Amino acid sequence: MMITGCQYFGAEQTRGPYKVCGCTNLWPGKSYCDEHVWRVYQKNTAKGTSRKNKAIEREMADIKRLESIDHE
Numbered sequence: 914m915m916i917t918g919c920q921y922f923g924a925e926q927t928r929g930p931y932k933v934c935g936c937t938n939l940w941p942g943k944s945y946c947d948e949h950v951w952r953v954y955q956k957n958t959a960k961g962t963s964r965k966n967k968a969i970e971r972e973m974a975d976i977k978r979l980e981s982i983d984h985e
């Protein structure tokens with residue numbers, strides 16, 4: 914499936930049809946823009962520890978750094 918825009922639609926939308934963000938500035942390898950990818954990850958790790966979030970932040974930073982080096 915080709916994702917061309919951010920799929921974030923926010924927790925306040927509880928029933929369809931959902932209006933998604935649609936931003937095309939996607940985080941590498943994700944279906945969310947670099948603004949909303951954090952919200953999604955934070956929501957998914959809400960039950961996790963802050964240490965877990967730190968690990969995810971580090972992983973995301975690595976992905977972003979690699980992306981800036983190699984644009985392919």
Ligand SMILES: [Zn+2]
Nearest residue numbers: 919934946949
């Ligand atoms: Zn977005």
